[in-house]
Amino acid sequence: MHLSSLCIDSFRNIEKQHFQFNSEKNYFFGDNAQGKTNLLEAIYLLCLCKSFRSAVDQEMIQMGKEEYKLNGRFMDAQNIEHEVLFHYGQREGKHISLDGKPIYQYSSLVGQFPVVILSVADYDITHGPPQQRRRFINILSSQCSPRYLSDLKEYERIVKQRNKVLGSIQSGKRYAESELEVWDEQLLQKGAAVIMFRHQIVVELNQLIQNYYRIIAWGSPDIFSVTYQPRIDILHPGDVVDQFRMALQRSHKLEKMRGMTLVGPHRDDFVFKIGERPLRNYGSRGEHKSALISLKAAEATLLRQRLQVSPLLLLDDLYAELDRIRGEKVMDIFSDGSQCFITATSFDYAALQTTQAINDQKTQFFVKQGIFTLKNNGS
Amino acid sequence: MRYSSETVERAVHELSKLPGIGRKSAQRLVFFLLKRPAEDVKILAQALLDLHEKVKYCSICYNITEQDPCHICSDVHRDQSLICVVEEANDVVALEKTGEFKGLYHVLGGAMSPLDGIGPDNLKMRELLTRLTGQVHEIILATNPNTEGEATALYLVKLLRPLELKLTRIARGIPIGADIEYADEITLSRAIEGRVTL
Structure with a gap:
């Protein structure tokens, strides 16, 4: 799949x-604060209906204007063109359409035009608080499976409802205790589905990152790994609901x-390690x-394997902080049939x-x- | 913008309180009504007044009705051993349209949602319990298949379990007449989960 025009x-x-x-491959060169990331943000919006920033x-409307419009044409794996229109106006609100038909549930678009973003904010995945890691896993999983996105949304709603009941109990309303159980049961079912996914x-991710890290950090003997740390014992996946119930x-x-609510996937974490060192605390x-x-x-x-579609790759400020050798090798690991947008x-x-x-590009x-101008290099 | 007529202003203000009606739509409605013959507007006004004067809740099933008990509860030909529990009066209308269900109803008046401040005490649950004399053999839980409807059904199961009645929950899956290829992924995967042995 690729984006042919915008x-x-x-x-x-x-x-x-x-x-x-x-x-x-599409390269975008420019000084700082000229609009490179804005372009990537526009593409990301067309794919997932929300921004990564x-x-x-309101903030995305150009100064002095009242609305913005994005119109993207995607070519799918069967070479069929799809048009996504994204319109936001101060008065009218947000309107999205796919091939001329309005989309009311934005979640139905998720996964149709899979996308991967690498931006400055993503340092928080390995460096920041657990919620950033959950966000990363949620976006990836939602693009892989509409069922996951639906389970997750329901789970989050149940947590909110349940917290309200717990709040009533905390403030001394004892009658609320009888209500707790019905939210518990749903929390367990939806939560277990989220955990298992x-x-x-x-x-799957763990197998892949080891391989890519070996390429980019050549010469390093260490293995890069990720482990899932739910607060529930999931050694026997068949019993997740029971384990969750006990917890x-x-x-x-x-x-x-x-x-x-103190246990459940809304408090999960994921640990990244290089060799035996947790990356979050020790990584340079x-x-x-x-x-x-x-x-x-x-x-x-992973998206390509699961969806049989190559995602768009948005690589913002890709070369920052890479040494010469890594800089030269970095595009090797992204050249796997995906359309790349590199700033x-x-x-x-x-x-x-x-x-x-x-020079080949x-x-x-x-x-x-x-203002973006195409370089005319005569090739 | 304010109108030179206080009456118009007041009508706009009242109409804009209705769900889905903003100030602009309210203005349009008011000017439409101003142009209508007085008799038509009177009929509308009377219809609205009657809503509160004539319509009440059935003291047995809590469906909306003009006579108490409602025509369903007072119909001796209906199966008195079967009660279908729904969230709203609208759901009764939908189920009645099928013409298939011959039992009685019980309208809860909503679903449990702590976020909206609705708990079991705000719903007609105790009233359901008082209806369960020896005559009733089965309760069908027909609350909506969403988070709140599910919670309400689970709560009722907990409440009714000790009474040793037959408790059933409506099935969910692919709509009849729809093509599988057009069903959304969520409905489809739930339908596969809830498959039945033949």
Whole structure:
């Protein structure tokens, strides 16, 4: 699958622009704060209906304008064209359509045009708090399985309802105790489904990241790994509901005191290690970047394997913090049939001129103050 | 914008309180009504007044009705041993349209949702218990197949289990007449989960 063209109107600092993209690699060079990431954000919005940066649509409208429009044409694996229209206006709100038909449930679009983003904010996956790791796993899993997304949304709703009941109990309303049980049962069923899917995804991810890390961090004898750490024993996957039930019973007393749900997948964590060292505490900045690149390459491969469709790869500021050798090798691990959108600084551009990889690429754009121009290199 | 007529202003204000009606739509409705013959508007006003004067809840099943007990509860030809529990009066209308169900109903008046401040005490659950004399043999739980409807069904199961009645839950799956290829993935995967042996 690839994005063949894109029209942007009044989105962040991009006034009006029409793009024809290369089905393999598209480079965007420019100084800082010129609009490179804004372009990636627009593409991401078309794929997942939400931004990887701020969640506020209002902020994405160009200064002084009242609405923004995005129009993307995707070519699927069977060479059939699909048009996604994304329109947000201050008054009208958000309207999305696929092939001319309005989409009311944005979740139905998730997974149709799979996408992987690598951006500065993703350092938080290996570096930040657990919620960033859950977010990463949730976006990946939701693109793999609509059922996962539906289970997760229901689970989150149940947690909210249950927390309200626990809050009533905490504030002394004893009658609420009789209500707790009915939310418990649903929490267990949906929670167990989420846990089991996450477990499976992490197993698959783990095999892939080791391989990619070996390529990007060549010469390093260490193995990069990820382990799932649910607060529930899942050694015997058939018994997840029972294990969850026991964990819930153990924490009931504490939950009533604190007024919130304390066990379950909404509090899961995932541990990344290089060799025996937990990356979060001990990794250098460069190691984090190598780990992140392996993780994103693995995410793309996993999506490709499960969906039989190559995802779009949005690689923001790809070359930052990579040394010369890693910089030269990095595109090798992403060249697996996926269409890539790579942003890099003017500084990287100069460095890349000496490598063969960049000179083979036909589609290079230069960005200045929101205006993208195609490099005419005569090839 | 304010109108020179206080009456118009008040009508717009009242109409805009209705669900799905914003101020703009309310204005359009008011100007439409202003242009209608007075007689038509009177009929509408009377219909609205009657809603509160004539319509009440059945003291047995809590469906909306003009006579108490409602025509379903007072129909001796209906199967008195079967009660179908639903969330809203609308659900009764839907089930009645099928013409298949010959038992009685019980309208809860909503579903449990702590976030909206609705607990068992806000629903007609105790009233259901008082109906369960020796005559009733089966209760069908027909609350919606969503988080809140499921919780309500589970709560009722807990409540009714000791009474040793037959408790059933409506099935969920692919709509009749629909093609499998057009069903959404979630419905389809649940339908496979809930498959039956032939």
